[in-house]
Amino acid sequence: MTAVITEADIDEIALGAAVLGTGGGGDPHVGALVAKRMIRVHGPVPRITVDQLSDDDFVVPIGGIGAPSVSVERIIAESELLAALDAIERGTGRRPTAIMPIEVGGGNSMIPIAAAAVAGLPVVDGDAMGRAFPEAQMVTFHLAGYGPGTTVLVDHHGNEVISRPVDGGWSERLARAVTVEMGGGATMIDYAYGGSVARECVIPDTLTLAQRIGAILRGRDACGRELRDDERIDALCDDLGAFRLFDGKVRDLQRAVDGGFTRGTAELDGVGADRGSTFRLDFQNEMLLARRDGEVAAVTPDLIAVLDLATGMPITTDAVRYGARVAVIAIPCNEKWRTPAGLHTAGPAHFGYDVEWTPVEELAHQRKGAR
Amino acid sequence: MTAVITEADIDEIALGAAVLGTGGGGDPHVGALVAKRMIRVHGPVPRITVDQLSDDDFVVPIGGIGAPSVSVERIIAESELLAALDAIERGTGRRPTAIMPIEVGGGNSMIPIAAAAVAGLPVVDGDAMGRAFPEAQMVTFHLAGYGPGTTVLVDHHGNEVISRPVDGGWSERLARAVTVEMGGGATMIDYAYGGSVARECVIPDTLTLAQRIGAILRGRDACGRELRDDERIDALCDDLGAFRLFDGKVRDLQRAVDGGFTRGTAELDGVGADRGSTFRLDFQNEMLLARRDGEVAAVTPDLIAVLDLATGMPITTDAVRYGARVAVIAIPCNEKWRTPAGLHTAGPAHFGYDVEWTPVEELAHQRKGAR
Structure with missing residues (x-):
């Protein structure tokens, strides 16, 4: 092996x-x-x-x-x-x-x-x-x-x-x-x-996981099948059990380097199926909190990633820019982070966010049920 | 031994x-x-x-x-x-x-x-x-x-x-x-x-030197003779080859804690034989520069100590206070500090004072000659 x-x-x-x-x-x-x-x-x-x-x-x-x-x-x-x-x-x-x-x-x-x-x-x-x-x-x-x-x-x-x-x-x-x-x-x-x-x-x-993600975003799924550009993000979500939270365009961006961290927020207007909705991302180096029309859509320690809508390439909090068209996806974090110790160490309260942690899959399920 | x-x-x-x-x-x-x-x-x-x-x-x-x-x-x-x-x-x-x-x-x-x-x-x-x-x-x-x-x-x-x-x-x-x-x-x-x-x-x-200084200031000279309060500072200077630079009263005091240091200046008006003269001390944790009527009287790495005029007890830069009556003495530093490396490391320029270092004994000699 x-x-x-x-x-x-x-x-x-x-x-x-x-x-x-x-x-x-x-x-x-x-x-x-x-x-x-x-x-x-x-x-x-x-x-x-x-x-x-x-x-x-x-x-x-x-x-x-x-x-x-x-x-x-x-x-x-x-x-x-x-x-x-x-x-x-x-x-x-x-x-x-x-x-x-x-x-x-x-x-x-x-x-x-x-x-x-x-x-x-x-x-x-x-x-x-x-x-x-x-x-x-x-x-x-x-x-x-x-x-x-x-x-x-x-x-x-x-x-x-x-x-x-x-x-x-x-x-x-x-x-x-x-x-x-x-x-x-x-x-x-x-x-x-x-x-x-x-x-x-x-x-x-x-590391194997990272490589599998990289391969998909470069256009080849786990079975070796070629992926078109516009298939990659969904293929990634399928592979990871991740959730495509929002497609949108960056309408507003607040970002500052503060206390050794890159902190800020990005606000998105929905495009495609998400037209008419808004989305807000809060970040401190990492993307930590995602809200759709004011409702929590995903929060740390679950993973929130911002990808270029056309190419699927990941975008860092440093590099997000006004007008960018992006897809926001969320990946359930490892179970170790979902324990009391994990949430105490890296949950929303540690970062100063006054929201309850709820597993991203539950949030996605609630939203699906509500529709 | x-x-x-x-x-x-x-x-x-x-x-x-x-x-x-x-x-x-x-x-x-x-x-x-x-x-x-x-x-x-x-x-x-x-x-x-x-x-x-x-x-x-x-x-x-x-x-x-x-x-x-x-x-x-x-x-x-x-x-x-x-x-x-x-x-x-x-x-x-x-x-x-x-x-x-x-x-x-x-x-x-x-x-x-x-x-x-x-x-x-x-x-x-x-x-x-x-x-x-x-x-x-x-x-x-x-x-x-x-x-x-x-x-x-x-x-x-x-x-x-x-x-x-x-x-x-x-x-x-x-x-x-x-x-x-x-x-x-x-x-x-x-x-x-x-x-x-x-x-x-x-x-x-x-350590032996420190103990000898302590003994003199507690009223006993190197020969075991008892010293009166008003004899102690001169006895100390005799013993150390030190110079009694100034007797005075603190007229003005500027002191702030800045960048982890206690920095400031003290200005003295002369008393006794020094009446009519003024004296200024610059300190950064330690007393580093002494000027009499604007002329350098002693400067780091030579030692400048401030003693209570009545008791001879040393006064720290933290504890100097308005109105205190003090004697300022200067002790020649060890020869190792008088080398180019020593003066580069701890001379006046390192501390930002725009004065030339001159040995305290030479400064004292010049002053004596000028009188």
Whole structure:
């Protein structure tokens, strides 16, 4: 069941990761360039499933932390990846045996593949979010009661910071402060655990999921059938059990960079079958809340993705623009986020939205019933 | 030549450290309470000279970092000292064999004594400033070209951060950011080196110096003679080769907490022999620049201390108040600060003062000649 990730897989994975990034998580484009280069130099990366991890494994999540606008402009160096892996080994006394993405959404799907190539290690097909979230404690390890453990931050200047924060909240605070000082972007390792904890916590098969999404949006469904441009979004929803919430045109856009986040709202006027309705998206890096004619249509931790109506290409919160014609889709989040701990950590209240979380499939069902 | 520091020594050392703190470095009072308690519990602390260090020693400077106003209110716990020492051992793989003050000025004279008592280690009679300075890179190790090495920050929450900054400037930046996040105060270890580097860099005998200053200000000179209150300041200047720059009364005081520093100016009207002259002190945590009738009378890195005119007790920049009658004295700094590297690191230009550094003894000589 071993597979490898080759240079040819990267663009599909990156495209799917942009959808799972729900508008945040950073543009995977730069990360894809780095991953492809590392694979070209060091060879393909073995992709292992979570089940293949043994208790003796030491599984190291690695990714970027900081403002997406910084990560987009910064090509991560091989030396920085090696420095991070070296630091976690010194800080824990354990040699990494596998690399994993901390989040599959956005650019952080790519950095672990690049790091695995550089280190000659396999990458785990899975992650700790099943999407992208903006804060370091928003991971399945945290939900299961595991702390961040020994965490590493390195930067391109050569600085190294190894910390043992008392919990996930402290890890986020300390890492954020250090990252700002490092220039707004850094490479981070946290929640590095043995194979048994990884098997317990990791959301499996999310790199494969990202690649399947990417393949569909590039016009080929799971059976290898060619898809016309206008079939892709529906094919994606069918494949994912996702919901096409709204087709519309951006009528109004409020967006500001505030406290290290890209925050704002987009208002859409319906087109096609949705003509006559309006839709509002609230975002903080990620798309977090979608309302149709004032009624909640989907809300975090469920995934809300904005796609170009014509091509199906995902659009980040940074790149949404006035007049764009888009389709908004919602994907049910992993069950781990639907627990009390999950909703406390990444539900609407955490982000300051005064709405109740309701599963997106229930909201869709209610709407269907109402029609 | 081994000596021990007992509970009875602490108040004298702390008093002298307040003078060498030149108005900053934090009030040693709380630190003195902690040091006395640790000595009471764990026994007296061997005081060793720099010469007694062997190449096999691993000498660990430990102290507080952060806003003095926080350190004054925070009683450092034994567990925090032990956590810092444990972290440096894990971070370097070397077990500390001796503790030293990173700065002898202010509260950081006391924390190493407390830590040495807790750890059952000797304290080195010496420090890396010969005074107090506000930034982490303002140490003799830095002047000699040594980096901060493996640095440790721990807080009372139980967080631990071990970093390897690329240089002293980065160490200061990263440590300051983490300290702010930790609540404005933390315990820090940096510039931990083997005995040979410590012998090269440490300014020797500064705990003994602090104690001698404290003894004089408490009314006993080096020969054991009792001093009247009004003899103490002159006796101190005689002993230290220091200069009594001005006796005056605070006429105007500008003080603000700005960017984590206590910044401001104090203007004095002369009294006694100085009647008819004015004097201005500029401070940023420490007293840094003294001008008499507009002419520079002393400037950093030379030490400027403000003492109560009646009692000789040192007054911190935080505690200077309108109407106070004070004597300003200046103590020549250690030769290491008078090199190009020393003046670049802690001279007037670093603090934004547009004046040339001239040795305080030369300034005093010029003034004497002019009279």
